Amino acid sequence: MFAYIARRLLSTIPVMVVVAVMVFAMLRLTPGDPASIIAGAAATSQDVAEIRIRLGLDRPIVTQFFIWLGHLLTGDFGESFFFKKQVADLVLDRVGPTIALATTSILWSVLVAVPLGVVAAWKQGTWIDRAVMGFSVLGFSVPVFVIGYVLIYLFSIELSWLPVQGYQPLRDGFAGFMGHLILPTLTLSVIYIALIARITRTSVLEVLSEDYIRTARAKGLPNRVVLMRHALRNAAVPIVTVVGIGVALLIGGVVVTESVFSIPGLGRLTVDAVLARDYPTVQAVILLFSLVYVLLNLVVDLTYTFLDPRIRY
Amino acid sequence: MLLSRISRLALIIASAVATAALAVAPADAQTTLRVVMHSDLKIVDPIWTTAYITRNHGYMVYDTLFATDSSGKVQPQMIDKYTVSPDGLTYTLTLREGLLWHDGNPVTAEDCVASIKRWGAKDAMGQKMMSFVKDFTVVDARTFRINLNSPTGLVLSGLGKPSSAAPFMMPKRVAETSPNEQISDFTGSGPFVFKKEEWKPGDKAVYVKFDRYKPRSEPPSGMAGGKVVKVDRVEWRVVADQQTAINALIAGEIDYIEQPAHDLLPVLKNDPNVKLADINPLGNQYAFRYNSTVKPFDNPKVKQALLYAFNQEDFLKATVGDPQYYKACLEMFVCGTPLGSTKGMDGLLQSNFTKAKQLLQEAGYDGTPVVLMHSTDLQVLTNLAPVAKSLMERAGFKVDMQDMDWQTLVARRAKKEPPSQGGWSAFLTSWVSADVLNPVSTAFLNASCDKALFGWPCDSEIEKLRDQFAHETDPAKQKAIAEAVQVAWSKDPTHVFLGQWYQPAAVRKNIDGFVVAPVTVFWNITKSAK
Numbered sequence: 001m002f003a004y005i006a007r008r009l010l011s012t013i014p015v016m017v018v019v020a021v022m023v024f025a026m027l028r029l030t031p032g033d034p035a036s037i038i039a040g041a042a043a044t045s046q047d048v049a050e051i052r053i054r055l056g057l058d059r060p061i062v063t064q065f066f067i068w069l070g071h072l073l074t075g076d077f078g079e080s081f082f083f084k085k086q087v088a089d090l091v092l093d094r095v096g097p098t099i100a101l102a103t104t105s106i107l108w109s110v111l112v113a114v115p116l117g118v119v120a121a122w123k124q125g126t127w128i129d130r131a132v133m134g135f136s137v138l139g140f141s142v143p144v145f146v147i148g149y150v151l152i153y154l155f156s157i158e159l160s161w162l163p164v165q166g167y168q169p170l171r172d173g174f175a176g177f178m179g180h181l182i183l184p185t186l187t188l189s190v191i192y193i194a195l196i197a198r199i200t201r202t203s204v205l206e207v208l209s210e211d212y213i214r215t216a217r218a219k220g221l222p223n224r225v226v227l228m229r230h231a232l233r234n235a236a237v238p239i240v241t242v243v244g245i246g247v248a249l250l251i252g253g254v255v256v257t258e259s260v261f262s263i264p265g266l267g268r269l270t271v272d273a274v275l276a277r278d279y280p281t282v283q284a285v286i287l288l289f290s291l292v293y294v295l296l297n298l299v300v301d302l303t304y305t306f307l308d309p310r311i312r313y
Numbered sequence: 314m315l316l317s318r319i320s321r322l323a324l325i326i327a328s329a330v331a332t333a334a335l336a337v338a339p340a341d342a343q344t345t346l347r348v349v350m351h352s353d354l355k356i357v358d359p360i361w362t363t364a365y366i367t368r369n370h371g372y373m374v375y376d377t378l379f380a381t382d383s384s385g386k387v388q389p390q391m392i393d394k395y396t397v398s399p400d401g402l403t404y405t406l407t408l409r410e411g412l413l414w415h416d417g418n419p420v421t422a423e424d425c426v427a428s429i430k431r432w433g434a435k436d437a438m439g440q441k442m443m444s445f446v447k448d449f450t451v452v453d454a455r456t457f458r459i460n461l462n463s464p465t466g467l468v469l470s471g472l473g474k475p476s477s478a479a480p481f482m483m484p485k486r487v488a489e490t491s492p493n494e495q496i497s498d499f500t501g502s503g504p505f506v507f508k509k510e511e512w513k514p515g516d517k518a519v520y521v522k523f524d525r526y527k528p529r530s531e532p533p534s535g536m537a538g539g540k541v542v543k544v545d546r547v548e549w550r551v552v553a554d555q556q557t558a559i560n561a562l563i564a565g566e567i568d569y570i571e572q573p574a575h576d577l578l579p580v581l582k583n584d585p586n587v588k589l590a591d592i593n594p595l596g597n598q599y600a601f602r603y604n605s606t607v608k609p610f611d612n613p614k615v616k617q618a619l620l621y622a623f624n625q626e627d628f629l630k631a632t633v634g635d636p637q638y639y640k641a642c643l644e645m646f647v648c649g650t651p652l653g654s655t656k657g658m659d660g661l662l663q664s665n666f667t668k669a670k671q672l673l674q675e676a677g678y679d680g681t682p683v684v685l686m687h688s689t690d691l692q693v694l695t696n697l698a699p700v701a702k703s704l705m706e707r708a709g710f711k712v713d714m715q716d717m718d719w720q721t722l723v724a725r726r727a728k729k730e731p732p733s734q735g736g737w738s739a740f741l742t743s744w745v746s747a748d749v750l751n752p753v754s755t756a757f758l759n760a761s762c763d764k765a766l767f768g769w770p771c772d773s774e775i776e777k778l779r780d781q782f783a784h785e786t787d788p789a790k791q792k793a794i795a796e797a798v799q800v801a802w803s804k805d806p807t808h809v810f811l812g813q814w815y816q817p818a819a820v821r822k823n824i825d826g827f828v829v830a831p832v833t834v835f836w837n838i839t840k841s842a843k
Binding site: 031032033036037038039043044045046047048050051054080082083084085090093094149152153156157160163164165166259260261262264268269271272275276277 | 353355356357362363435437493494495497513514515516550551552553554556557558560561563564566690717718720721723724725726727729763764765766767
């Protein structure tokens with residue numbers, strides 16, 4: 001097992017190198033010039049040229065790449081073109097809200113979606129099943145920002161229960177922290193609830209037709225035990241896979257949610273940095289996201305061994 | 314059984330939500346103004362960049378020697394008194410007593426000389442002014458002289474310039490930073506102190522009242538007069554999504570939106586707790602910029618053809634919509650200002666396609682396509698290019714409109730290559746009217762070929778007149794020169810101005826005292842209990 005983990009961790013190195021080359025090349029191929037943006041509307045060509053030199057953008061792209069790679073190997077992500085701040089500090093400032101939002105969203109999604117999926121499978125063909133699947137289709141179909149605006153209208157404008165926007169760190173109080181996260185979490189989790197509930201229903205339905213379930217029922221076991229101990233556990237591998245994919249997709253999902261709720265997280269940082277062509281920041285954030293994807297895949301693969309003893313690495 | 318467990322779980326979560334909701338409302342121990350500005354503050358050196366958000370930051374933290382009042386006159390600001398020698402070659406400036414930097418040290422003449430030099434090395438108008446300056450003499454701690462080679466009206470209008478880059482005063486140690494490097498010490502002497510440790514790009518910038526600031530005794534007027542701060546703290550909150558900003562304003566989470574989108578104004582008008590305030594009566598001016606170095610706009614007659622093909626109303630209707638917030642104005646230096654005039658504008662900007670076609674024929678226009686860059690991501694600009702395309706095609710132009718985001722456009726406009734090699738022929742933009750009030754500050758009028766702004770027009774007559782304007786100190790003669798510039802421009806235009814538009818701010822009704830000025834400022838504002 002440990003050898004497997006070590007192998008998988010080592011394999012992340014070439015993946016990260018490829019990502020680094022790709023993201024660097026793509027940014028340089030994208031039209032736009034950070035020097036022109038920094039200089040402002042009334043700047044002359046000479047002003048822009050001076051800023052290009054100062055940022056090192058006048059050097060050949062290959063030289064720029066190796067300078068960046070050299071710094072990267074020493075753990076230096078560089079300085080943001082715009083903010084005069086170290087990129088690592090910028091990312092650290094923004095990572096908290098994103099982790100908080102992603103964690104609450106995935107927890108809420110699993111807590112709601114798995115029972116919904118199990119119940120839908122158990123009550124297959126009834127109105128409960130149809131209601132769950134109807135909600136699921138709705139969850140897939142309605143764009144995240146529409147859900148966000150509707151929730152803001154209901155809970156913030158009409159009822160004044162929750163704040164429209166912003167983020168409060170946990171250290172400033174749990175109630176405020178949660179209060180600012182409730183609407184973004186509900187918004188972001190709709191699509192994942194829909195996704196996980198559907199997969200759970202399908203997996204459980206498949207398992208419910210197995211011989212061992214019939215045996216369990218024949219033994220007189222109560223429905224709860226049949227569903228939770230025999231059906232759900234055996235249906236868990238695809239569910240865990242989908243949850244893993246969901247967490248990875250969340251990284252993309254937070255961009256919209258953070259914009260709608262004005263949460264200063266990594267999603268917003270990415271959008272702002274891309275629009276401003278802030279190369280060092282975009283490069284660092286994409287590398288970080290890629291690392292998270294790779295590690296998530298590893299965690300999901302390892303989880304299989306706990307859920308299904310037949311799986312060995 | 315399973316269903317009842319789910320119900321119990323839902324109940325627990327619902328009560329947690331309710332508890333959290335009740336505890337969300339923040340309590341304010343001090344008066345804090347929460348505002349959403351037009352952009353995120355990314356760069357904090359107002360000399361290094363001309364970005365308007367950085368200029369606004371400059372007015373929070375720094376002060377200026379002179380300032381332009383609401384009638385367009387330059388008034389002393391940090392200056393107590395000044396004299397001009399009879400030959401117009403020596404300006405002696407004395408600072409007001411008691412001016413302090415935020416670190417408690419007194420503002421000195423040496424600080425101001427260093428600040429003028431840094432600004433003069435970077436800003437276009439500053440460079441022009443410095444071309445008249447022989448040297449500076451520091452007389453004592455509060456007095457210095459500006460010695461000129463020849464008389465110019467640019468000393469006062471330059472040092473009192475309201476918009477980017479305004480000549481902000483900084484401590485000598487900061488002002489000695491190369492103008493091509495950003496400053497990292499944000500000590501100013503303005504009415505607010507910048508809280509560097511609370512600045513989170515993408516989230517907020519925080520300013521607190523500078524208790525030891527000494528405002529002038531006059532009431533505020535434009536950028537001039539007493540800068541009396543009546544709130545303890547101002548937070549610039551970054552809310553990128555316009556709809557969210559408006560929802561937050563309606564819910565009372567923020568107090569002010571600097572630039573709400575025009576299409577969302579009806580929502581705000583209907584809210585009983587929000588008012589719309591027009592705090593910048595000069596507004597903004599749309600402009601069409603040619604690339605004068607490439608075909609077809611290397612021919613003055615082709616450029617002139619557009620002066621006949623365009624009309625302002627179409628552009629303003631398509632972008633702003635509500636006539637309450639726009640005005641067709643045939644005065645290059647802005648309607649209602651000292652230099653505004655319609656001289657030379659007869660028959661122009663009336664969509665006379667017959668005349669436009671005739672000019673194209675005389676110019677021998679061969680159907681070279683105009684590569685028109687279309688910015689698609691800024692709401693106030695998005696609809697301009699399609700209108701231009703339509704009017705140009707009706708006049709007989711071939712137009713290749715290319716869609717791109719604003720930042721791509723900004724990068725591409727710096728390219729001098731022909732359109733076939735990644736260059737461009739034309740694009741549309743907008744200026745704050747305060748930037749286009751005279752021939753020297755109007756950046757698009759700079760017709761000094763390679764030294765001019767992107768588009769690089771070359772016109773010795775316009776340049777000669779701009780020089781004359783810079784030398785002239787008599788307002789009546791300045792106006793005559795400005796009119797002559799407009800006439801010369803109509804023969805070989807550097808750009809086309811496409812009307813004025815206005816951007817109301819959206820404010821909670823408990824906020825009062827906004828200063829009517831070309832820049833959003835936060836002195837004189839009061840916030841009463843909701």
